[in-house]
């Protein structure tokens with residue numbers, strides 16, 4: 641469904657942020673892009689979203705070249721960008737309103753997603769009165785409500801504490817199992833990538849390019865219980881990836 645063919649991004653004529661990345665993401669797959677800070681994960685994701693144009697190479701979604709952002713590709717960021725002057729429900733219905741969805745359907749869809757993300761009773765609250773995890777859930781609901789075919793997530797749980805992060809990972813899998821969207825998820829956490837994904841794309845940074853694609857789905861069925869992280873296979877895969885990127889991590 642998503643294909644990058646030698647996609648490359650050079651900033652300021654000499655910073656190779658993404659170097660000739662060729663990737664295929666199958667429809668309905670959950671793919672994580674993993675790698676140390678600065679290896680070009682966000683730049684790659686922004687190119688998939690159509691926010692950044694590749695310097696060379698091509699990116700296609702469903703056979704069509706990506707040239708600009710489109711509502712069919714929803715994006716969730718690390719710091720949620722809810723409108724502070726709108727209630728949670730207004731935030732969630734905003735995208736649908738822009739797309740011309742009628743009010744009854746907007747209300748129905750908002751209710752459905754508010755329930756799905758566990759924010760029942762908070763539809764009339766303002767973002768500032770919610771915790772970080774709740775805000776991030778609402779931001780996710782706002783993107784999901786327009787039913788994008790592709791969900792692009794840039795370290796969406798990176799700003800959350802460890803416990804909330806684990807809970808959100810579990811919830812994301814739950815939501816994804818209901819929506820079946822094609823997901824590309826950027827993270828620098830090996831555990832997070834392994835737990836969530838069908839495939840993990842490991843990016844190296846010298847130069848930024850694909851080091852390996854790990855087929856996690858081959859090892860773990862779905863639905864996945866959090867305990868899968870304690871298994872021997874998980875530990876082996878974690879070590880395998882760590883060995884690949886260890887030299888590039890600066891502490």
Ligand code: ADP
Nearest residue numbers: 651652655657676677678679680681682683684
């Ligand atoms: P990651 O998401 O893996 O941390 P980024 O995609 O943010 O990596 O950045 C990759 C490289 O490109 C880094 O060296 C970063 O400094 C550089 N870079 C990112 N954005 C810009 C920009 N707008 N202008 C110049 N260099 C940039």
